[in-house]
Amino acid sequence: MLGDQVFYTISEQIVQQIKNDIFNGKLQPGESLREVPMAKKYNVSRGPVRDALKVLSKEGFLIAKPNVGVTVAPPPSDEVVKEIIVLRRQLERFALYNTLDNYTAEDIDTLKQIMSKMREACVQNDNRAFVTMDLNFHKEIVKKHDDRHLLGIWNELVFRMMFNYNRLTHLMDSCEEHENILRAIESKNIELAIELLEKNIQ
Amino acid sequence: MLGDQVFYTISEQIVQQIKNDIFNGKLQPGESLREVPMAKKYNVSRGPVRDALKVLSKEGFLIAKPNVGVTVAPPPSDEVVKEIIVLRRQLERFALYNTLDNYTAEDIDTLKQIMSKMREACVQNDNRAFVTMDLNFHKEIVKKHDDRHLLGIWNELVFRMMFNYNRLTHLMDSCEEHENILRAIESKNIELAIELLEKNIQ
DNA sequence: AGCAATAAAATTGTTGACAATTTACAATAA
DNA sequence: TTATTGTAAATTGTCAACAATTTTATTGCT
Numbered sequence: 123m124l125g126d127q128v129f130y131t132i133s134e135q136i137v138q139q140i141k142n143d144i145f146n147g148k149l150q151p152g153e154s155l156r157e158v159p160m161a162k163k164y165n166v167s168r169g170p171v172r173d174a175l176k177v178l179s180k181e182g183f184l185i186a187k188p189n190v191g192v193t194v195a196p197p198p199s200d201e202v203v204k205e206i207i208v209l210r211r212q213l214e215r216f217a218l219y220n221t222l223d224n225y226t227a228e229d230i231d232t233l234k235q236i237m238s239k240m241r242e243a244c245v246q247n248d249n250r251a252f253v254t255m256d257l258n259f260h261k262e263i264v265k266k267h268d269d270r271h272l273l274g275i276w277n278e279l280v281f282r283m284m285f286n287y288n289r290l291t292h293l294m295d296s297c298e299e300h301e302n303i304l305r306a307i308e309s310k311n312i313e314l315a316i317e318l319l320e321k322n323i324q
Numbered sequence: 325m326l327g328d329q330v331f332y333t334i335s336e337q338i339v340q341q342i343k344n345d346i347f348n349g350k351l352q353p354g355e356s357l358r359e360v361p362m363a364k365k366y367n368v369s370r371g372p373v374r375d376a377l378k379v380l381s382k383e384g385f386l387i388a389k390p391n392v393g394v395t396v397a398p399p400p401s402d403e404v405v406k407e408i409i410v411l412r413r414q415l416e417r418f419a420l421y422n423t424l425d426n427y428t429a430e431d432i433d434t435l436k437q438i439m440s441k442m443r444e445a446c447v448q449n450d451n452r453a454f455v456t457m458d459l460n461f462h463k464e465i466v467k468k469h470d471d472r473h474l475l476g477i478w479n480e481l482v483f484r485m486m487f488n489y490n491r492l493t494h495l496m497d498s499c500e501e502h503e504n505i506l507r508a509i510e511s512k513n514i515e516l517a518i519e520l521l522e523k524n525i526q
Numbered sequence: 527a528g529c530a531a532t533a534a535a536a537t538t539g540t541t542g543a544c545a546a547t548t549t550a551c552a553a554t555a556a
Numbered sequence: 557t558t559a560t561t562g563t564a565a566a567t568t569g570t571c572a573a574c575a576a577t578t579t580t581a582t583t584g585c586t
Contacts, residue, residue, distance in 0.1 A: 127390070129390075130390070131390050131391070131568090131569065131570095132569075132570075133569080133570090134390065156536085156537070156538095157537075157538070158536080158537065158538090166570075166571085167569095167570055167571040167572070168538090168570095168571085168572090169569070169570050169571065169572095170569075170570065170571095172375070172538090172539090173374070173375075173378055173569090173570095176375055176378045176379060176382075177378060177382060180378075180379060180382035180383065181382065182473055182476045185472075188329070188331075188332070188333050188336065188538085188539090189333070189537090189538060189539075189576085189577055189578070190537090190538080190577090190578070190579095191537070191538070191578090195472070195473075198471055198473040198474075199471045201422065201471070202469075202471045202473050202474055205414075205415070205418045205474070206473075206477070208414060208418075209411055209414060209415065209477070212407075212410060212411060212414060213407070213411065216407045216410075220403065267404075269400055269401045269403070269404045270387075270397070271384055271397075271400040271404050271408075271484050272400075272404055272407070274384045274480070274484070275408070275411070275480055275481065275484065278476070278477055278480040279477065282473050282476070282477065333538090333539065333540095334539080334540075335539080335540090358566085358567070358568095359567075359568070360566080360567065360568090368540075368541085369540055369541045369542070370540095370541085370542090370568090371539075371540050371541065371542095372539075372540065372541095374568090374569090375539090375540095390568085390569090391546085391547055391548070391567090391568060391569075392547090392548070392549095392567090392568080393548090393567070393568070
């Protein structure tokens with residue numbers, strides 16, 4: 123899930139590692155994360171571990187309590203996941219609605235590149251890569267809006283969906299859905315693009 | 325904006341201080357925040373300053389760049405604020421809808437206490453206190469839902485509204501609106517409560 | 527056996543120092 | 557004059573140690 127950056131601080135890499143451990147069940151809800159043993163495990167000082175835990179707490183993956191420590195957060199309930207989906211639809215609709223007129227060939231190209239990787243993930247039956255590209259596709263739509271706060275909020279929504287990372291199912295027809303969205307975006311058909319976009323978010 | 329806790333770490337207090345500085349214009353969008361001078365200013369070591377800057381970055385108040393530092397984020401555009409309001413309405417509606425049946429006398433009491441403080445703020449013409457209570461009122465509604473992820477998302481929305489903290493206007497009729505919401509909650513009139521709640525969010 | 531008090535161990539919060547990276551400025555070449 | 561290179565200063569990232577707080581273990585009493 124690391125992105126455009128080329129180099130990553132130790133702390134950032136630890137964030138990613140812990141996320142992966144949560145996603146693949148190595149870290150269970152309620153489990154305590156201790157700075158000292160983790161620093162030992164990763165063979166670094168407590169500083170970057172501490173930074174990582176702070177970040178993950180704000181992203182909702184961990185629950186921090188001052189002077190006590192952090193525990194792994196439980197995943198959102200199905201009920202709340204459904205609501206997140208509603209919120210995502212609203213947010214992405216807004217983003218697309220306000221930016222579609224400004225899509226450049228470059229933007230389309232970016233989406234095409236993501237589509238290409240998504241297709242490959244379909245072919246390879248690589249669920250993880252597929253979900254990553256799926257989210258990247260949607261992220262590009264949100265990023266197109268120049269107010270970065272929108273992306274900040276979107277991230278907060280998507281982080282919380284990602285607890286169920288391994289349950290996000292790989293649907294071959296979802297590939298085609300994204301193609302259709304891309305086509306609608308390319309032809310600047312706002313109604314269709316939004317309709318297809320919303321349908322896709324689930 | 326500090327809440328239920330009794331004691332606060334140095335880092336948490338610095339978070340609050342920086343937020344206040346952003347709210348009252350002492351820190352302007354684009355301005356760099358340097359760990360070393362800030363540590364000097366607050367007469368602490370860099371550690372808690374660093375922690376605070378990390379937290380504020382994830383909350384959207386600051387923009388962090390690895391190895392470079394952090395700058396104050398620009399406020400959200402009016403357009404995005406409007407969207408945040410839409411998202412808030414959706415989220416708070418969801419929260420209230422799913423919890424109204426479970427409201428206890430204690431819950432009502434909590435809301436009444438907040439209302440009481442809000443009334444006082446109205447009387448004293450204290451805009452800051454009023455806005456704080458306004459948000460606390462809404463926060464209680466979201467907190468009533470036992471999945472804390474909902475509150476996490478709500479916080480993310482509200483943090484970004486708070487850039488315009490000093491522009492959030494004090495409306496005497498808003499006091500009454502909250503009273504009406506409270507009354508509808510108390511009598512478990514879901515339709516009315518939700519209608520009034522949504523009307524109030526702006 | 528259960529509970530309370532105390533002590534010891536573990537852990538978090540903070541500090542100051544060193545390493546790595548970026549920024550600012552000066553000198554040199556085109 | 558402008559662009560490039562080199563150096564110094566500033567800053568961030570990380571480290572190890574100490575202080576403060578919490579958790580766990582032990583002891584004593586009922």
